[in-house]
Amino acid sequence: MEQDLLLLDAIERYYRGEMSHEEAAQFEELRKSNAHIDQLAVEHIFFLEQLDNLSKISNLKSVMNSVEDKLELEGAINFKNSKLKAKVVHIWKRYKRTISVAAAAAVLVSIFTATGVSFLSQNKKSALTPLVDNKINQLENKLNQMESKLNHVASTKTPFTANFRATGFLLDGRGYVITNAHVVSRAKNLIVENQQGNQYAATAVYTNPITDLAILKITDSSFKKVKSIPYNLAKSGSSLAEQIFTLGYPREDIVYNQGYLSATTGYSGDTSAYQISISVNPGNSGGPVLDKKGEVIGIISSKETNADGVVFAIKSKSIIEAVKEMKEKTGDSIRIPSNNTLKGHSRVQQIDSIENYIFKVKGN
Amino acid sequence: MHRQVNTFDDEKALLRGLSTHDPLAIEMIYRQSFGPIQSFVIKNNGFSDDARDVFQEAMVILFENAQSESFELTCRIRTYLYSICRRLWLKKIEREKRFYTGSFDTLNEIVPVEDDLEMHEKKDADLQLMDEALGKIGEPCKSLLEAFYIQKKSMPEIAESFGYTNADNAKTQKYKCLMRLKKLFFSRYKNED
Numbered sequence: 001m002e003q004d005l006l007l008l009d010a011i012e013r014y015y016r017g018e019m020s021h022e023e024a025a026q027f028e029e030l031r032k033s034n035a036h037i038d039q040l041a042v043e044h045i046f047f048l049e050q051l052d053n054l055s056k057i058s059n060l061k062s063v064m065n066s067v068e069d070k071l072e073l074e075g076a077i078n079f080k081n082s083k084l085k086a087k088v089v090h091i092w093k094r095y096k097r098t099i100s101v102a103a104a105a106a107v108l109v110s111i112f113t114a115t116g117v118s119f120l121s122q123n124k125k126s127a128l129t130p131l132v133d134n135k136i137n138q139l140e141n142k143l144n145q146m147e148s149k150l151n152h153v154a155s156t157k158t159p160f161t162a163n164f165r166a167t168g169f170l171l172d173g174r175g176y177v178i179t180n181a182h183v184v185s186r187a188k189n190l191i192v193e194n195q196q197g198n199q200y201a202a203t204a205v206y207t208n209p210i211t212d213l214a215i216l217k218i219t220d221s222s223f224k225k226v227k228s229i230p231y232n233l234a235k236s237g238s239s240l241a242e243q244i245f246t247l248g249y250p251r252e253d254i255v256y257n258q259g260y261l262s263a264t265t266g267y268s269g270d271t272s273a274y275q276i277s278i279s280v281n282p283g284n285s286g287g288p289v290l291d292k293k294g295e296v297i298g299i300i301s302s303k304e305t306n307a308d309g310v311v312f313a314i315k316s317k318s319i320i321e322a323v324k325e326m327k328e329k330t331g332d333s334i335r336i337p338s339n340n341t342l343k344g345h346s347r348v349q350q351i352d353s354i355e356n357y358i359f360k361v362k363g364n
Numbered sequence: 365m366h367r368q369v370n371t372f373d374d375e376k377a378l379l380r381g382l383s384t385h386d387p388l389a390i391e392m393i394y395r396q397s398f399g400p401i402q403s404f405v406i407k408n409n410g411f412s413d414d415a416r417d418v419f420q421e422a423m424v425i426l427f428e429n430a431q432s433e434s435f436e437l438t439c440r441i442r443t444y445l446y447s448i449c450r451r452l453w454l455k456k457i458e459r460e461k462r463f464y465t466g467s468f469d470t471l472n473e474i475v476p477v478e479d480d481l482e483m484h485e486k487k488d489a490d491l492q493l494m495d496e497a498l499g500k501i502g503e504p505c506k507s508l509l510e511a512f513y514i515q516k517k518s519m520p521e522i523a524e525s526f527g528y529t530n531a532d533n534a535k536t537q538k539y540k541c542l543m544r545l546k547k548l549f550f551s552r553y554k555n556e557d
Contacts, residue, residue, distance in 0.1 A: 004539075005535075005536070005539045008539065008542070009535075043550070044546075047546055047549065047550075048513075050490055050491070050493075050494045050549070051494065051509075051513040051514070052513075053487070053490075053491055053494075054491055054494050054495060054498075054513075054514060055513060055514040055515070055516065056385075056427070056431075057424055057427070057491065058514060059385055060385055060390075060423065060424065060427055061420060061424075063385050063387050063390055064390060064394075064420055064423060066387070067387060067390050067391045067394055068394070068416065070391070071391065071394055071395070076395060077394060077395070077398055077399070077402075163407045186409055
């Protein structure tokens with residue numbers, strides 16, 4: 001052992017350059033003549049290098065930590081949302097149960113996909129694109145801010161900086177808006193904005209990741225209750241080839257699109273959804289799908305990434321169920337619109353009366 | 365408010381500073397580069413703490429590069445760090461499926477960093493091994509070895525703070541600990557390969 005200790009000590013002094021020229025030369029000679037010692041030296045030097053790396057990086061990290069502390073104290077770097085985080089953690093905890101249920105359901109879905117449809121296509125689940133527009137970039141943010149400043153010249157509210165946008169529509173004149181659960185699931189703050197650019201703070205009062213439906217309640221006092229909503233929810237199923245149309249916010253302005261119902265089931269036979277053929281883009285998520293009578297037959301949720309014009313819409317029946325479930329859970333009852341005043345009107349007239357009830361859902 | 369570093373020589377000086385753990389250089393790099401990275405992470409479903417973590421990792425990568433003589437930075441430090449952090453964060457959210465699809469990109473310039481990341485991953489795995497091995501040998505070995513090899517304290521210093529009667533005693537103890545650490549490290553290391 002004594003000898004090994006001396007040898008390792010020599011290797012370390014050699015590695016650190018602590019040997020004199022002569023000693024180093026002798027040591028190199030020894031390595032050349034003795035393969036065993038050479039191997040030991042190679043191994044130990046490699047080991048020392050690893051330790052050295054660890055040392056350097058842990059030193060670097062400790063310097064970085066003190067620099068961060070300094071900058072934070074100084075306010076030079078604004079480590080944002082440290083307070084917000086606590087709130088989000090709280091929300092996360094509250095929804096943890098629902099989320100784990102959803103995760104379990106997702107596993108089920110993927111197993112089903114793997115066995116049931118694997119001969120058609122692999123990994124199709126990942127090919128579904130939720131249609132939330134989160135590409136709002138800085139420029140657009142600036143534009144939005146300017147826009148809302150113009151809209152609120154008199155108001156003192158600070159403009160809301162959103163990092164995603166989707167669509168939702170009024171379900172109850174007292175300020176209940178329905179949209180997709182995936183739209184609001186990661187949002188810390190939510191607002192809904194009508195076509196005129198009026199923004200109202202809202203909170204998600206119901207989310208169900210399994211059906212992908214969420215109900216928001218407008219909490220803003222500036223929101224005026226709506227007496228009657230022109231569309232109603234279809235109670236029976238729709239037929240193949242039926243003409244449909246949608247309104248949504250793939251951009252800041254409301255966009256109309258039309259198409260037809262291409263299948264009475266959704267992705268991989270999902271009976272709670274329709275497949276529709278229509279052109280939609282990120283931002284259309286949560287938009288209503290209406291038939292020619294002006295009945296809401298569904299709500300746009302996702303599209304298939306690999307195929308063109310394959311869009312899925314959750315059936316209106318699920319919305320009605322969601323409303324029931326919400327009542328059971330929270331006691332909030334929603335009066336689902338039952339009067340339809342759109343029947344028999346031209347499409348232009350229909351859109352004219354609907355568009356005020358379609359909202360942008362924004363959040364950050 | 366702060367001097368905007370943009371000449372080539374200034375950038376080189378910062379890199380040299382980083383490679384010697386110079387707090388001033390590191391502070392300057394933070395001031396110049398952290399902001400856009402933080403916005404990117406937060407806009408893509410992260411928190412401030414996530415931004416700090418990816419930034420620190422990117423700094424480690426830049427540091428490792430700065431150590432090697434052959435390394436030449438072909439873009440500005442902030443661009444390089446932004447590109448690294450962007451990759452790291454996108455990878456992470458992809459792994460955790462934290463996001464829907466697509467992601468928000470700011471309008472910052474990016475450069476390809478895949479090769480650097482791959483190299484770093486290998487290095488990082490080795491470091492992890494060493495870190496874990498150190499965690500497993502137990503006390504007082506861990507502290508003793510860390511004092512010598514990580515904090516680079518001298519043997520007499522260590523003998524005093526650990527209560528050994530002399531430096532030679534400490535050295536014998538260190539040797540025993542070192543052998544255990546090596547055994548642990550190499551048994552894992554050879555298995556990994």
